[in-house]
Amino acid sequence: MIQVENVTKKYGQRVAVDHLDFLVNKGEILGFLGPNGAGKSTTMNIITGYLSATEGSVKLDGHDILEEPEVVKRQIGYMPELPPVYVEMTVHDYLSFVSDIKGVPRSRRRENMDNAMERTRTTDVSGRLIKNLSKGYKQRVGLAQALIGTPPVLILDEPTIGLDPQQIIEIRNLIRELGKEHTIILSSHILPEVQAVCTRVLIINKGKIVASDTPENLSRGLVGDNRLTLRIAGPERDVLALIRGVNDVVKAEAVGSREPDTVDIVVEAGRESDIRRPLFHALARAGYPILMMKTMDLTLEDIFLNLITEEKEVS
Amino acid sequence: MLAVFRRELRAYFTSPIGFTFVGFFILLAGVFFAISNLLSGNPNYTGVLGSITFIFLFVVPILTMRLISEETRQKTDQLLITSPLSITGIVLGKYLAAVGVFLITLVITVVYPIIMSFFALGGLGWWEILGGYVGFFLLGSSFISVGLFFSSLTDNQLIAAVETFAALLLIWILDFIAQSVPSDAISGLVFLALLALALVALVFFSTRSNAAAVLTFVASAIVLVLLFILDRQFYEGLIARILNWFSLLKRYNDFSMGVLGLAPIVYYISFSGAFVFLTVRMIERRRWI
Numbered sequence: 001m002i003q004v005e006n007v008t009k010k011y012g013q014r015v016a017v018d019h020l021d022f023l024v025n026k027g028e029i030l031g032f033l034g035p036n037g038a039g040k041s042t043t044m045n046i047i048t049g050y051l052s053a054t055e056g057s058v059k060l061d062g063h064d065i066l067e068e069p070e071v072v073k074r075q076i077g078y079m080p081e082l083p084p085v086y087v088e089m090t091v092h093d094y095l096s097f098v099s100d101i102k103g104v105p106r107s108r109r110r111e112n113m114d115n116a117m118e119r120t121r122t123t124d125v126s127g128r129l130i131k132n133l134s135k136g137y138k139q140r141v142g143l144a145q146a147l148i149g150t151p152p153v154l155i156l157d158e159p160t161i162g163l164d165p166q167q168i169i170e171i172r173n174l175i176r177e178l179g180k181e182h183t184i185i186l187s188s189h190i191l192p193e194v195q196a197v198c199t200r201v202l203i204i205n206k207g208k209i210v211a212s213d214t215p216e217n218l219s220r221g222l223v224g225d226n227r228l229t230l231r232i233a234g235p236e237r238d239v240l241a242l243i244r245g246v247n248d249v250v251k252a253e254a255v256g257s258r259e260p261d262t263v264d265i266v267v268e269a270g271r272e273s274d275i276r277r278p279l280f281h282a283l284a285r286a287g288y289p290i291l292m293m294k295t296m297d298l299t300l301e302d303i304f305l306n307l308i309t310e311e312k313e314v315s
Numbered sequence: 316m317l318a319v320f321r322r323e324l325r326a327y328f329t330s331p332i333g334f335t336f337v338g339f340f341i342l343l344a345g346v347f348f349a350i351s352n353l354l355s356g357n358p359n360y361t362g363v364l365g366s367i368t369f370i371f372l373f374v375v376p377i378l379t380m381r382l383i384s385e386e387t388r389q390k391t392d393q394l395l396i397t398s399p400l401s402i403t404g405i406v407l408g409k410y411l412a413a414v415g416v417f418l419i420t421l422v423i424t425v426v427y428p429i430i431m432s433f434f435a436l437g438g439l440g441w442w443e444i445l446g447g448y449v450g451f452f453l454l455g456s457s458f459i460s461v462g463l464f465f466s467s468l469t470d471n472q473l474i475a476a477v478e479t480f481a482a483l484l485l486i487w488i489l490d491f492i493a494q495s496v497p498s499d500a501i502s503g504l505v506f507l508a509l510l511a512l513a514l515v516a517l518v519f520f521s522t523r524s525n526a527a528a529v530l531t532f533v534a535s536a537i538v539l540v541l542l543f544i545l546d547r548q549f550y551e552g553l554i555a556r557i558l559n560w561f562s563l564l565k566r567y568n569d570f571s572m573g574v575l576g577l578a579p580i581v582y583y584i585s586f587s588g589a590f591v592f593l594t595v596r597m598i599e600r601r602r603w604i
Binding site: 011012045048049050051052054069070073074076078080082084085086087088089097098100101102103145 | 317318319321322326329330389390391392393394395396397398399400401602603604
């Protein structure tokens with residue numbers, strides 16, 4: 001449906017997006033994952049026609065965004081990183097202005113706006129000035145704006161940023177629901193978010209695609225049980241020595257003490273081995289109770305490090 | 316375009332800017348009207364319009380400063396540019412909204428000649444007043460287009476306002492400058508040569524091609540020198556002529572006397588059109604860098 005071919009964007013000498021190439025199929029929820037400054041927003045701005053690519057082309061159903069901008073822009077609802085709201089307008093007036101510029105026919109306008117407000121739960125605040133709304137509500141108004149005109153493609157830049165946990169869950173559910181009728185591209189720098197919502201993930205770093213796969217496949221290869229955090233009641237030196245003696249332990253490090261008379265330790269093991277049982281037995285035998293044991297969540301940084309180092313090994 | 320126009324016009328009157336513009340304008344016009352018409356018993360209203368044109372210097376920057384800069388700052392330009400509207404439509408909508416506020420103000424000031432008509436014994440020259448208003452409106456609209464352009468250069472309202480003020484001031488004193496620039500043929504040649512160099516630089520920076528720049532340079536040098544040999548008269552007083560060509564105020568004088576000529580009307584509309592076009596190009600250009 002959306003075809004991004006060889007897209008490059010340079011700001012002067014700095015390359016923000018570097019020969020990006022990918023397809024988005026109808027009905028997909030595609031997630032852009034990457035650290036800040038990876039080129040996610042720039043890519044989205046190019047797809048929506050806000051910026052022009054230095055090289056390459058973006059096509060939607062075969063229509064080029066530069067050659068037939070009006071045809072393409074009609075098909076896309078865009079929610080930029082900062083909700084593009086006029087703060088001195090009320091939510092209702094703002095959405096009716098958006099309906100105006102998107103050319104929603106008068107007969108369908110009312111129904112369309114009601115639907116957008118209902119889905120984003122902004123009906124209650126429709127009469128209020130946007131400048132008086134909280135950040136979360138502004139974000140929702142931004143989302144409602146993207147839904148106006150029911151475009152087949154939705155592009156959402158960091159849709160959950162600045163929301164409280166309850167709202168994040170709501171928005172994620174909403175996106176999943178919208179995914180049934182729309183093709184969606186969303187960006188995020190939070191791994192679980194992308195995992196929770198997307199059917200496919202593109203990991204972008206320094207303007208390049210580092211990986212592209214389903215979230216399950218990506219995390220299977222990357223998140224292992226090989227790093228543990230332990231909290232153990234006992235003297236640091238003895239405990240460390242004991243743990244280092246356990247089979248398959250590659251590294252053990254004390255990372256401080258959070259409770260009196262305990263020590264927190266990060267243990268790293270060989271890739272394919274599960275050391276939880278041997279650790280338990282060894283520490284139980286020595287009489288040092290384990291107060292906490294958890295696998296370390298791989299952070300996005302870890303995944304990047306993994307992917308980037310793997311790349312280097314290949315080349 | 317209509318949607319942008321409507322929103323913009325409403326925004327003027329839901330913020331203090333529209334009222335500041337209208338209020339300040341009517342106040343100053345009223346003071347001048349009271350002093351030169353009412354208190355001195357003089358029925359020459361177009362003269363008042365002519366003498367209050369300086370208000371534009373102060374109120375036009377207020378009117379235009381946030382037109383585009385505020386969209387850039389609040390990132391609402393992302394909404395407009397990614398909507399199916401054309402950039403020309405967006406810019407025209409905004410320009411016409413600012414002109415609309417100005418027009419509303421002018422309509423209010425019609426009260427002044429109406430007041431006067433109660434006292435004028437021989438009746439007022441309504442056609443003359445209408446002519447004066449047309450010119451006044453066109454002059455103001457031209458200044459607004461300058462303000463619109465400067466608003467597209469920055470995301471800071473204050474900078475846009477100061478730049479607009481500086482540009483309008485320059486246009487203002489163009490007549491004085493034109494009177495005192497050297498008028499001999501050599502200075503004319505030097506002036507044109509500088510303009511030609513600017514053209515060469517423009518060609519070079521927009522095409523990045525040495526050949527095109529050299530070609531432009533050689534061609535303009537030949538034309539300039541040939542002209543100098545064949546028609547020396549052409550260069551005499553040339554600088555003043557060029558400056559006068561850009562003088563918005565000179566063309567207003569006709570209107571001020573109640574003369575409605577086609578040429579100045581076309582001139583003002585083209586002037587505004589040129590600046591609206593430049594604004595559109597400016598916004599287009601931002602997408603590429």
